[in-house]
Amino acid sequence: MARATIFDVAELAGVSIKTVSRVVNREPNVRASTRERVEKAVAELSYRPDQSARNLASHRSHLIGLVYDDPAAYELPSAGYVISMQQGVLSACRSGLAELLIHPCNYRQKDVGAQLKSLIAETRPAGIIVAAPLSNMPKIVRAIEETGTPIVRISTGSKSGKQYSVATNDRDVCAEMTCYLASLGHKRIAFITGDPNHKAVAQRFTGYQDGLEQSGLKFSDRLVVAGDNSFGSGEACGEELLKRKNPPTAIFAANDDMAAGVVRVADRLGIEVPAQLSVAGFDDTALARQLYPSLTTIRQPLEEMAERAATMLLQGKCEDADADAKGTEIVPATIQIRESTGPAPG
Amino acid sequence: MARATIFDVAELAGVSIKTVSRVVNREPNVRASTRERVEKAVAELSYRPDQSARNLASHRSHLIGLVYDDPAAYELPSAGYVISMQQGVLSACRSGLAELLIHPCNYRQKDVGAQLKSLIAETRPAGIIVAAPLSNMPKIVRAIEETGTPIVRISTGSKSGKQYSVATNDRDVCAEMTCYLASLGHKRIAFITGDPNHKAVAQRFTGYQDGLEQSGLKFSDRLVVAGDNSFGSGEACGEELLKRKNPPTAIFAANDDMAAGVVRVADRLGIEVPAQLSVAGFDDTALARQLYPSLTTIRQPLEEMAERAATMLLQGKCEDADADAKGTEIVPATIQIRESTGPAPG
DNA sequence: CTGAAAATTGACAGCGCTGTCGTAATGCGA
DNA sequence: TCGCATTACGACAGCGCTGTCAATTTTCAG
Numbered sequence: 001m002a003r004a005t006i007f008d009v010a011e012l013a014g015v016s017i018k019t020v021s022r023v024v025n026r027e028p029n030v031r032a033s034t035r036e037r038v039e040k041a042v043a044e045l046s047y048r049p050d051q052s053a054r055n056l057a058s059h060r061s062h063l064i065g066l067v068y069d070d071p072a073a074y075e076l077p078s079a080g081y082v083i084s085m086q087q088g089v090l091s092a093c094r095s096g097l098a099e100l101l102i103h104p105c106n107y108r109q110k111d112v113g114a115q116l117k118s119l120i121a122e123t124r125p126a127g128i129i130v131a132a133p134l135s136n137m138p139k140i141v142r143a144i145e146e147t148g149t150p151i152v153r154i155s156t157g158s159k160s161g162k163q164y165s166v167a168t169n170d171r172d173v174c175a176e177m178t179c180y181l182a183s184l185g186h187k188r189i190a191f192i193t194g195d196p197n198h199k200a201v202a203q204r205f206t207g208y209q210d211g212l213e214q215s216g217l218k219f220s221d222r223l224v225v226a227g228d229n230s231f232g233s234g235e236a237c238g239e240e241l242l243k244r245k246n247p248p249t250a251i252f253a254a255n256d257d258m259a260a261g262v263v264r265v266a267d268r269l270g271i272e273v274p275a276q277l278s279v280a281g282f283d284d285t286a287l288a289r290q291l292y293p294s295l296t297t298i299r300q301p302l303e304e305m306a307e308r309a310a311t312m313l314l315q316g317k318c319e320d321a322d323a324d325a326k327g328t329e330i331v332p333a334t335i336q337i338r339e340s341t342g343p344a345p346g
Numbered sequence: 347m348a349r350a351t352i353f354d355v356a357e358l359a360g361v362s363i364k365t366v367s368r369v370v371n372r373e374p375n376v377r378a379s380t381r382e383r384v385e386k387a388v389a390e391l392s393y394r395p396d397q398s399a400r401n402l403a404s405h406r407s408h409l410i411g412l413v414y415d416d417p418a419a420y421e422l423p424s425a426g427y428v429i430s431m432q433q434g435v436l437s438a439c440r441s442g443l444a445e446l447l448i449h450p451c452n453y454r455q456k457d458v459g460a461q462l463k464s465l466i467a468e469t470r471p472a473g474i475i476v477a478a479p480l481s482n483m484p485k486i487v488r489a490i491e492e493t494g495t496p497i498v499r500i501s502t503g504s505k506s507g508k509q510y511s512v513a514t515n516d517r518d519v520c521a522e523m524t525c526y527l528a529s530l531g532h533k534r535i536a537f538i539t540g541d542p543n544h545k546a547v548a549q550r551f552t553g554y555q556d557g558l559e560q561s562g563l564k565f566s567d568r569l570v571v572a573g574d575n576s577f578g579s580g581e582a583c584g585e586e587l588l589k590r591k592n593p594p595t596a597i598f599a600a601n602d603d604m605a606a607g608v609v610r611v612a613d614r615l616g617i618e619v620p621a622q623l624s625v626a627g628f629d630d631t632a633l634a635r636q637l638y639p640s641l642t643t644i645r646q647p648l649e650e651m652a653e654r655a656a657t658m659l660l661q662g663k664c665e666d667a668d669a670d671a672k673g674t675e676i677v678p679a680t681i682q683i684r685e686s687t688g689p690a691p692g
Numbered sequence: 693c694t695g696a697a698a699a700t701t702g703a704c705a706g707c708g709c710t711g712t713c714g715t716a717a718t719g720c721g722a
Numbered sequence: 723t724c725g726c727a728t729t730a731c732g733a734c735a736g737c738g739c740t741g742t743c744a745a746t747t748t749t750c751a752g
Contacts, residue, residue, distance in 0.1 A: 703745090
């Protein structure tokens, strides 16, 4: 019961192996009747082309590489992100007869570029998906580009020019969240910014400003405090805001960890959420649901983004070096309304 | 700057391609001086063998399949586990010239078996690693075994007979933790059991009993309460234990979530941790570090286990159908002492 | 009908590597 | 030193497929 090869199929169908190859690869210029005969033989022998042989002969594989920051360095809140992206790519792969090769890598190492190149040399992937924050690092992107491998970047937040990439509308959705808070009657909506190096996080702040404007509220420096993405900074910023004589009635933090910090500090100060204070976050981490009260937040469509990226690659849309064809696809983020937000007091 | 092939290396090193092949594959019977020369040439040309060609010629791929429960179904606390295992397999792959193919799968679906078989048929992996809890499901294991693919099971907790598998010493390490608590002067050490269906969790309880005995403490039914692995059950069990007239001075929970529940309830009851009560958990989840006080717990060496499993596969140790050769490799778990445990009061 | 263009099919040479097996070099006891 | 067992190395035939290009058949305008 040895596995059938292309020769067996050819013989059974009474054609040459090349014709079988054409049928299997859905190439044109095969008479319908011939195609049928071959397909019947394929089915009869349950023939599956050997991937290794295909790859070797065609100089390309049906692998998709997913490159992301090595989460061991980040202490695993990022695990959820990574898993989501893997899921997304995998589901695109399933419908595209491809496989996923994961490649966590640590950009802090000197030789990441070389490592990537050697990975690509060995496996000759059909394309590479680079996730944020790596997708914004020239060192990484350039190494991949130099191999001539199609590349799609997943960058949460910013639209980038002449590359294939998929992004979210961080800015728009933050405006939307701000408008939502305003629509609940909040007049003093504070914002806690995050790590200024993180491009996407900066966009969120801009979105907040947009939202204020759209709601007819005026922006005030005093309502903005700077966090660093950590829970602790959320507590500190929350405390600062809430101890004022005229505290905000809503606080929008640039990520869930900081929002959780705010909730914690509100609890300590005896301020009820959401009755006296509304809190909103960003990311929709597991934490957001586990918290009490559960957190109103914004969900990044990581899985869909990854799926779109993989599909772009699989459809061969990214082989085109023509810069004009390049562009960014936007997958919208969505607001998750939960218990931590409510009507403004009074 | 076309990619270097084995011929280029052979020419530069002044040997035949076969010798290069031997060096690259770490085969024996190559003189040290020759090996060196070849390695130099490899480095100089940054030669990387083409996987497709290798696979085609050798009739086996250098892919390792990692099969685990689809975490989407579990709502992502499992993401950390999955990532750890991926890391482990990857690091074994790096030193073994192999690649990792991940395959999350949902055992609740009827056709998991068929899915697995077709994945294996297409990619012909060198071996499959099955992670818990899938590794304990005959449906899954049998489907893989029927393809003749070498399989290594990662089962946290239980030694299993005639299979290749890698496990941890749940029982021993729980005894150790219990002894540690006893050594701090605790006489009344309570235990909160978990989901009785979870084999590994049962072992933990046995280990606790061992530890008491080793420390010369007598086991008492009264100090054991049954949780269900959830935070809530930890709170409930903790409350029951702590409201007694002669409460335990240390509580060892079969997982971190329940331990966190105990910490929470202690806080509510005004009992100081660790001054008045020591709490220990199991799993070393992210929660354990984030909690205040941070939790003394037991870290499962998931990454090392996965690495061991991959190495077994890569070394071809698992091709042997000889049942006697099969066995379980134990990678010890380690105690992480943090802030939630301290000397017994008084 | 006829010739040329278009559509269809096949022969065959690799792709880059490993397995087999034969040959050359080396070690070693006497 | 010789003879023989080892050890080290190389020549070469594929692995199963795709790309190239030539051969064959079909189509169709004139």
